[in-house]
Structures are given as structure tokens and as C-alpha cells.
Amino acid sequence: MDTYNPARMLEFVERGDERGNLVVVEGMQDVPFEIKRVFYIYGSDRDVIRGRHANRESEFVLVNVAGTSKIKVMDGKGHEKVYTLDRPRTGIYLPKMVWKEMYDFSEDSVLLCLASTHYDGEEYIRDYDEFLKIVNGEAR
Numbered sequence: 507m508d509t510y511n512p513a514r515m516l517e518f519v520e521r522g523d524e525r526g527n528l529v530v531v532e533g534m535q536d537v538p539f540e541i542k543r544v545f546y547i548y549g550s551d552r553d554v555i556r557g558r559h560a561n562r563e564s565e566f567v568l569v570n571v572a573g574t575s576k577i578k579v580m581d582g583k584g585h586e587k588v589y590t591l592d593r594p595r596t597g598i599y600l601p602k603m604v605w606k607e608m609y610d611f612s613e614d615s616v617l618l619c620l621a622s623t624h625y626d627g628e629e630y631i632r633d634y635d636e637f638l639k640i641v642n643g644e645a646r
């Protein structure tokens with residue numbers, strides 16, 4: 507059995523009552539970092555692949571607050587795993603230095619992304635070969 511698990515699913519508490527549902531996500535409590543940035547992705551066609559990068563510094567939690575998508579996570583050492591995001595109360599925690607690809611977006615997909623950093627394009631690794639070299643110790 508492949509027990510490789512580069513990312514971690516998070517189940518948030520759903521505070522529902524007769525008025526509907528409420529999910530609260532607090533930094534250092536419900537996610538393992540202080541939240542410095544929030545962005546969301548929507549309107550991506552099903553055949554689009556987003557992401558295709560690794561981050562030297564940023565950690566993320568992704569939640570499909572509406573609709574569904576898939577995310578493939580790779581460690582650059584031969585392991586990869588596909589996760590499905592299909593519930594507003596379920597997130598995926600992505601540590602630094604994993605390669606990620608988001609795809610298979612439903613038409614109504616709204617993918618909420620919580621980040622541990624402010625945006626800095628310099629900490630993104632967008633070349634897969636460069637990522638492989640870095641994680642395998644052949645480049646910095």
C-alpha cells in the first residue's frame with residue numbers, strides 16, 4: 507500500500523442551525539499557520555490545469571467552497587497523490603515545496619485558497635525540472 511501523504515485533509519467544524527451553515531477558519535487554530543492572504547479561483551473550464559508550481563515559502567489551505575475540483579500533489583521524488591475537493595467544510599493543507607496542479611473544475615467551482623504569506627512571485631517555482639533538481643539536492 508502506498509502510504510505517501512504529502513498533503514493533509516482538514517475537516518472544519520460546520521456550525522449549522524435552521525438558518526443554514528457556517529464554517530469558521532481561524533489562523534493557527536483551524537489551519538496550521540497565520541493567514542496572510544486569501545484568494546479564490548473560479549470560472550476555470552474543466553480542461554484547464556492551474557497551479558503547476560511549487561512554493562519555497564508559502565503554505566496553503568484550499569477549500570472548494572462551491573463545486574468540486576481535483577488537486578494532484580507531487581513531492582518530486584516519485585510520489586504523487588490526487589485529492590478531490592468537494593465540500594465547503596473540507597480543506598487540504600499543502601506544505602511548502604510540493605508541486606501542485608488543480609484541474610477538473612466543475613462549472614460552479616469556487617476554490618478558496620488561504621496562504622501563509624503575502625504574494626511574492628519570486629518564491630514560486632514554475633519550472634518542473636527546476637523543482638525536481640531542488641528537491642533532489644541538485645540545485646538551490
Ligand code: TYD
Pocket residue numbers: 543545547555556557558625
Ligand atoms: P497563478 O499563480 O498562475 O495562479 P494559479 O496558481 O491559480 O494557476 O497566478 C495568476 C496570476 O495572478 C499571476 O500573474 C500572479 C497573480 N497573483 C497575484 O498577483 N497574487 C496572488 O496572490 C496570486 C495567487 C496570483
